[in-house]
Amino acid sequence: MLDIDHDINDLSLVDQGSERIEWAFSEMPVLRAIQERFQQDRPLAGARISGCLHITTETANLARTLKAGGAELVLCASNPLSTQDDVAASLVKHHRIPTFAKRGEDNDTYYRHIEKALDHRPQLTMDDGADLVSELHKNRRELLDDIIGGSEETTTGVIRLRAMAADKALKFPVIAVNDAMTKHLFDNRYGTGQSTLDGIIRATNILLAGKTFTVAGYGWCGRGIAMRAKGHGAQVIVTEVDPLRALEAAMDGFRVMPMLEAAACSDFIVTATGDKHVLDIAHFEVIKDGCVIANSGHFNVEINIPALESLAIDKHSPRLHVETYTLADGRQVRLLAEGRLVNLAAAEGHPAAVMDMSFANQALSMAYLWRHGADLENAVHPVPTEIDNQVAQMKLAAMGLTIDTLSAEQLHYQASWQEGT
Numbered sequence: 001m002l003d004i005d006h007d008i009n010d011l012s013l014v015d016q017g018s019e020r021i022e023w024a025f026s027e028m029p030v031l032r033a034i035q036e037r038f039q040q041d042r043p044l045a046g047a048r049i050s051g052c053l054h055i056t057t058e059t060a061n062l063a064r065t066l067k068a069g070g071a072e073l074v075l076c077a078s079n080p081l082s083t084q085d086d087v088a089a090s091l092v093k094h095h096r097i098p099t100f101a102k103r104g105e106d107n108d109t110y111y112r113h114i115e116k117a118l119d120h121r122p123q124l125t126m127d128d129g130a131d132l133v134s135e136l137h138k139n140r141r142e143l144l145d146d147i148i149g150g151s152e153e154t155t156t157g158v159i160r161l162r163a164m165a166a167d168k169a170l171k172f173p174v175i176a177v178n179d180a181m182t183k184h185l186f187d188n189r190y191g192t193g194q195s196t197l198d199g200i201i202r203a204t205n206i207l208l209a210g211k212t213f214t215v216a217g218y219g220w221c222g223r224g225i226a227m228r229a230k231g232h233g234a235q236v237i238v239t240e241v242d243p244l245r246a247l248e249a250a251m252d253g254f255r256v257m258p259m260l261e262a263a264a265c266s267d268f269i270v271t272a273t274g275d276k277h278v279l280d281i282a283h284f285e286v287i288k289d290g291c292v293i294a295n296s297g298h299f300n301v302e303i304n305i306p307a308l309e310s311l312a313i314d315k316h317s318p319r320l321h322v323e324t325y326t327l328a329d330g331r332q333v334r335l336l337a338e339g340r341l342v343n344l345a346a347a348e349g350h351p352a353a354v355m356d357m358s359f360a361n362q363a364l365s366m367a368y369l370w371r372h373g374a375d376l377e378n379a380v381h382p383v384p385t386e387i388d389n390q391v392a393q394m395k396l397a398a399m400g401l402t403i404d405t406l407s408a409e410q411l412h413y414q415a416s417w418q419e420g421t
Contacts, residue, residue, distance in 0.1 A: 007113065008088040009102045017060075017090030024057035027352035029398035030360040030391060031065055038069030043367040045070030048146075050122035052114060052132035053153065054082040054344055055101040058355035060090065063097050065363050074120040076113040077101035078128040079298075081337060082344035111135070118143060124369055125150035126362060127174075129298045130157035137169060147172040149373030151365045152380075153358065154178050155188070155219065156274045156298035161380050173376035175365045177358065180383035182391045184220045187358040191350030193224025195343035196270060196296045197232065203321040203336045203346040204292055209233030214266040216259060217273035218245040221296060225270055226254055237262045263287045270342070271295045271302035281307035287333055294336040296343055303339045321346040360391045 002011075025032065038044070049071045053059045059075070066073055075097060077083045083101040091099045098120075100113035114132060118140050125132050125147065133150055136143060149172055152158050158178050164170040177183055201208070213234035215226045222238065226249070230236050238249035239259045250256045263269065263283040267290070271278045274297050284307060287293075295302045309315075312325040312333075321342075325333045337345035350358075364387045369376075396403065406414070413419060 002092060004092065004096055005098045005116070006088075006092045007100045007102065007109075007116070008092060009083075009085040009104075011089050011093060013086035014089040014093045017057075017084070017086030017088070018094050020084075021057045021060045021064075021087060021090055024352040024355075025061050028058070028061055028356035028359070030356045030394045031061055031363065033394060033398075034360055034363050035061075035065040035068050038065055038363070038367075042070040044370055047071045047124055047366070047370050048120055048122050049073045049124045049126060049366065050117040050120045050132060051075045051126035052078045052117060053126060053128045054078055054349060055088050055091070055099065056082065056084050056344070056349050057087055058350070058352050058359060060087050060095070061352075062359040062362055063091060064095060065359075066366060067095065067097065069363070069367065071124075071366070072120075074098045074117050074122075075101065076117040076132075077105065077110065078131060079341055079344065080105045080107070080110050081340045082349065084348070115140075121146055123148050124366055124373070125174075126153070126366070127151070127157050128153040130160040133157075133161065133164075133170075133174065137164070137171065144171045149369035149376060150174045151177045151362055151369070153362065154298050155184075155221070158380065159274055165379050170378050170380070172378055173369070173373055173381055174379075175369065175381050175383055177361045177365055177383055180358075180361045180388045180391070182357045182388050182395070183361055183383075187350060187354045188220035189224035189227070191224070191354035191358075192221040192272070192296060192343065193226075193228040195347055195350050196221075196225050196272075196294075197228045199321075199342040199345065199347035200268065200270070200292070200294055200336065203294075203319065203342070204334070205319075206292065208268070211235070211267040212237065212265055213268045214239060214259075214262040214270070215254075216269065216271040216278045216302070217297075218242075218249045219272065219274075221272040223252075225272055225296060226252075229268075230254075234268070237266065259283055260286065263291070266291055268292045268294070272297055273302060274298065276301040277304040277307075279303045281311065284308055284311050284327070284333065287331065289331040290334065292334045292336060294342040295339050296341060298341065300339040303335070305335070305339050308333060308335065357391050357395055360394065361387060364390070 240246035
């Protein structure tokens with residue numbers, strides 16, 4: 001019997017989980033270097049951290065790094081379908097990190113696990129979607145005085161936190177790791193791009209070449225998905241509400257149109273907006289027969305699944321992670337992964353090489369907050385530029401790449417206004 005608190009699906013998967021965690025770690029050279037430094041410097045000694053994150057191999061390596069830095073860590077899942085049960089087993093047994101995460105957990109279990117993470121009385125929080133911070137502010141306010149600061153991993157969470165800050169409701173500073181250049185330029189674009197297509201292909205085994213593929217939203221995630229779909233030979237449509245992003249998509253060579261038009265001609269539709277009901281009842285009424293629909297945003301609200309249910313006369317599951325809805329006129333709509341994050345529910349999430357940068361930012365931001373959080377105002381803060389640049393330099397070095405540096409003359413020229421034509 002283990003003497004640490006936990007709630008996971010299957011402890012017998014521990015060896016498989018450890019093998020996969022080490023496999024991912026081999027693709028995370030920046031985090032490896034940070035872990036070595038943390039073991040020596042112990043910058044998080046005594047810090048109580050609660051993390052509500054996707055329990056994946058990459059997250060396990062972040063957790064190991066934080067523990068090496070001296071942190072006392074508890075983890076729970078940030079999505080009911082993203083937990084890798086073998087990883088959860090290894091975190092508990094091999095790394096002795098209290099973990100509360102079960103793949104397929106119901107809503108009650110999900111929030112009970114968040115409560116267990118908060119029972120740790122954290123001083124620092126790590127979130128992926130802001131559910132931990134939200135629960136703290138709604139139902140566990142007695143813990144707020146202990147909180148020094150937090151970090152947020154994803155766009156949806158940053159949006160929620162900025163709304164809290166605008167309402168003067170946010171009671172501690174949060175660093176928006178999602179907005180670090182070394183995060184959203186790479187994780188969101190290359191990680192989400194590859195892993196979303198990976199999830200769709202694993203779930204359906206349908207050839208993308210020659211198909212009409214619509215991406216809802218042209219933020220960094222949408223850009224990556226559109227880029228990778230185009231690379232597979234799909235004819236890509238982008239739908240947007242932001243005129244600048246729509247213009248950028250058009251200049252990047254994609255067709256741009258409203259979702260109502262796109263739904264009628266698409267073989268695939270993927271949402272990546274961070275908003276709700278991007279695919280709604282009006283779209284289902286005209287959607288092309290056989291269309292595959294999936295979500296790559298954090299929450300399962302981007303597709304209005306209750307509306308789809310209301311129109312359907314039959315539903316069956318022909319493949320793992322696929323539900324086929326038959327509408328009254330005989331058209332079929334194929335929903336992937338229950339409308340949850342398709343890249344994590346039907347695949348393995350981002351490749352470790354891009355999570356290396358994201359979680360390097362997380363680790364260094366935790367250490368920064370432990371040192372400086374008490375001096376920050378209760379707002380959403382960017383990752384300090386020196387951390388972002390440090391992560392980029394470390395990644396370049398790990399890739400064996402060197403770059404130029406400015407000479408003293410060039411630095412002087414940039415700082416001067418006297419020279420001109």
